[in-house]
Amino acid sequence: MNVSEILIRESFSVEEIAFMLQAEAGDKAMLFEKAAQLKELHVQNKVYFRGLIEFSNCCSKNCLYCGIRRDNPYVNRYTLTDEEVLNAARFAFENRYGSVVLQSGERGGDGYAKKIESLLKKISQFSQGRLRVTLSCGEQSFETYRRWFESGASRYLLRIESSNPELYKKLHPDDELHRFETRLTCLDGLKKAGYQVGTGVMIGLPFQTYEDLAKDLQFMKHFDIDMVGMGPYLEHPHTPLYEFRDRLLPKIERFQLSLKMIAVLRLMMKDINIAAATALQAIDPMGREKALKVGANVIMPNITPGKFRNDYKLYENKPCTDENADDCQHCLEARIALAGHEIAYDEWGDSRHYRGRTKNQEPRAKNQEPRAKRQEARTRSQCLKDLHDSALTTPETGS
Ligand code: SAH
Numbered sequence: 001m002n003v004s005e006i007l008i009r010e011s012f013s014v015e016e017i018a019f020m021l022q023a024e025a026g027d028k029a030m031l032f033e034k035a036a037q038l039k040e041l042h043v044q045n046k047v048y049f050r051g052l053i054e055f056s057n058c059c060s061k062n063c064l065y066c067g068i069r070r071d072n073p074y075v076n077r078y079t080l081t082d083e084e085v086l087n088a089a090r091f092a093f094e095n096r097y098g099s100v101v102l103q104s105g106e107r108g109g110d111g112y113a114k115k116i117e118s119l120l121k122k123i124s125q126f127s128q129g130r131l132r133v134t135l136s137c138g139e140q141s142f143e144t145y146r147r148w149f150e151s152g153a154s155r156y157l158l159r160i161e162s163s164n165p166e167l168y169k170k171l172h173p174d175d176e177l178h179r180f181e182t183r184l185t186c187l188d189g190l191k192k193a194g195y196q197v198g199t200g201v202m203i204g205l206p207f208q209t210y211e212d213l214a215k216d217l218q219f220m221k222h223f224d225i226d227m228v229g230m231g232p233y234l235e236h237p238h239t240p241l242y243e244f245r246d247r248l249l250p251k252i253e254r255f256q257l258s259l260k261m262i263a264v265l266r267l268m269m270k271d272i273n274i275a276a277a278t279a280l281q282a283i284d285p286m287g288r289e290k291a292l293k294v295g296a297n298v299i300m301p302n303i304t305p306g307k308f309r310n311d312y313k314l315y316e317n318k319p320c321t322d323e324n325a326d327d328c329q330h331c332l333e334a335r336i337a338l339a340g341h342e343i344a345y346d347e348w349g350d351s352r353h354y355r356g357r358t359k360n361q362e363p364r365a366k367n368q369e370p371r372a373k374r375q376e377a378r379t380r381s382q383c384l385k386d387l388h389d390s391a392l393t394t395p396e397t398g399s
């Protein structure tokens, strides 16, 4: 087997994928080069910004790898007020981001579902539907997913974490709250509810093999996913999985493996959106920009108010925890230009794959109307004017 032979194929076996994931030196360069070419051809060298709002670190789950798991007593728990969330969303809108991501620990209950529903409606209202909203709020009932979709969310991120049920079990407590089957049901439900669906895995986990990772990529392909966010696993000292840190690849190898995962996925799914995960930046300051060069096309600048950042530590060394949103934006812009990419301001950057996948379906809800039609309703400057005239203008996260 050799990489140049594999690269000319249209589809790959598990063995071939695993082989590419172990490519080094010239073979690795060839893989990256091919991924970069395909990216330019299918999604261009554009980068879409999604402003990440980590609105709460309260979580009812206990994933064994995660720093904000329920049983970590060292976490200062917080939940942003609606006003704080809306101010951050306004910051994204005013800075011409096409969308925001609302992410939190996983919570059940009607109060939580209603809070998000109401936030979605308010964001949709102030931006006149011009700001796309992605949710990353874990496993919920189909009814909740449907309600959130109807209220204005159009994308959802729910990582499968590992597509190997045995490995999944090793990463989660063995109880009803943490079932692999539930995660699959949720991913199915998200598709049925009409979302652009994103998933992903952690890379370089203890007990994980190259074959597992190859199968993860095949899972994404078979599930016909629209978006992927995947990055290196980073150990956190206040988690049970920390016990297995001796089994981990050195961080720099986890980083390289993550880049290879992105590159191979771009070969397998040419028109999806692939996010350059923040965890890459925790290992290499230019990590996300390097990911852009080998196939990623989405970056999620953190626009959570600075004072809460330190309390949303899923893993160690999370970057930019001492900065505010605008500081982050300036450093990002310079780095992206350095990487030879253009930031697609004012564009939603919907997954092209989703458009292809759903082209023959009826629009599922109001927020799935074609962009051109929605743009007729109001111009951006009208919306911004209204925003400035409203009583709620001073973004806490902005300058
Ligand atoms: N509670 C939601 C969203 C927040 S967690 C959910 O679980 O979906 C978002 C992602 O952070 C998880 O899917 C997981 O893949 C990632 N994550 C958690 N702990 C991590 C760690 N130690 N290293 C790398 N990624 C981690």
Ligand code: SF4
Pocket (backbone or CB within 6 Å): 059, 060, 061, 062, 063, 066, 067, 068, 069, 070, 104, 105, 106, 138
């Ligand atoms: Fe909670 Fe998500 Fe962390 Fe699991 S990964 S403990 S659900 S925040």
